[in-house]
Amino acid sequence: MTIRSLNELIHSGLAAESDRQGLGPVVEQFAVTLSDEVTAILAKVPAEDLPHDPIARQYIPRAAELEPDPLAVDDPIGDARFTPIKGLTHRYPDRVLLKPLEVCAVYCRFCFRRETINQGESPLNETELQTIYDYLAARPKIWEVILSGGDPLLLSPRRMAKIVARLAAIPHIGVLRIHTRIPVVEPSLITDDLIAALKSRLPVFVLLHSNHPREFTEAAVAAIARLVDAGIPMLGQSVLLRGINDSAEVLTALFRRMIELRIKPHYLHHTDLTAGTAEFRTDIGDGIALLRSLRGKVSGLCHPHYMIEIPGGAGKIPLTYPWAKPLADGSGQWLIESPDGLVYDYPLQG
């Protein structure tokens, strides 16, 4: 069952009747959407566990979302400055985000696009898409197009095939990337027709957004296998979320699960400063220490880059543990820490 309102949330037992008044204003501002697959996962969770359940917390609204949020900024990743035309974000020289629609199969409470997702905005029409193709065709430095949104895998196979064909016809475009949550939240949409629609001269990389190992249901596992078996490489992106996946145990399980399904963990995003998401934020130092704690213990395949976005549009920046430090004495000597925490000086070169 798909849930799109507070009423449906209460009727399915995912919110209490006594929450109605408190949540009313929240859902007026921030939509509610839970897909079939997510609802099925939550149907197995006892009501008393819902407030702390790592899947439930990603989607079920809370009154705290309207509390004053002094750290919040309006455009937490600074996209607005880099939107030359509707539906296109061009921040980096060699790649652009193309957002064909502002619709998702779920509505994630922590999302930095929560102000625009599932608020009734229509998908880009043919004229708007044509303006984007003209923009891309006129700029030979653009090598990669990233379909984002919204969730681009909600497009019908017919519309997807058209977009892919138009992009493949631009000779300097070398790769197409798709950011999506569909394989885990609405796996039934990963049909043969959709996969066929992704075929063109362009390699397609699918970046799956998943935050918890329990998201990989039987149907999700099958949908991912259909994509990878079709020759589509998959990478994982996750958001570090307080109380949901900010522990070595959960992250290890999440990244191992991805690898087992042939998905390479790629980015772990630091939660940004979107209004109403304070309950999910983690400390940068804790995040770096958490990832550092996996080094040496967990297969190198499982380590994503931990990334932060600076408000104002400086872009994505890796938060890396300083394993190597130059000695301050100007000798050119480096001190290097091992995963066991021992510090070695590395012999001078040359």
Ligand SMILES: *Cc1c(COP(=O)(O)O)cnc(C)c1O
């Ligand atoms: C995140 C993002 C990209 C992709 O950056 P990568 O580091 O290549 O994943 C491109 N454009 C915009 C505007 C982005 O926000």
Ligand code: SF4
């Ligand atoms: S854009 Fe991604 S994170 Fe945001 S609501 Fe849609 S599926 Fe969730």
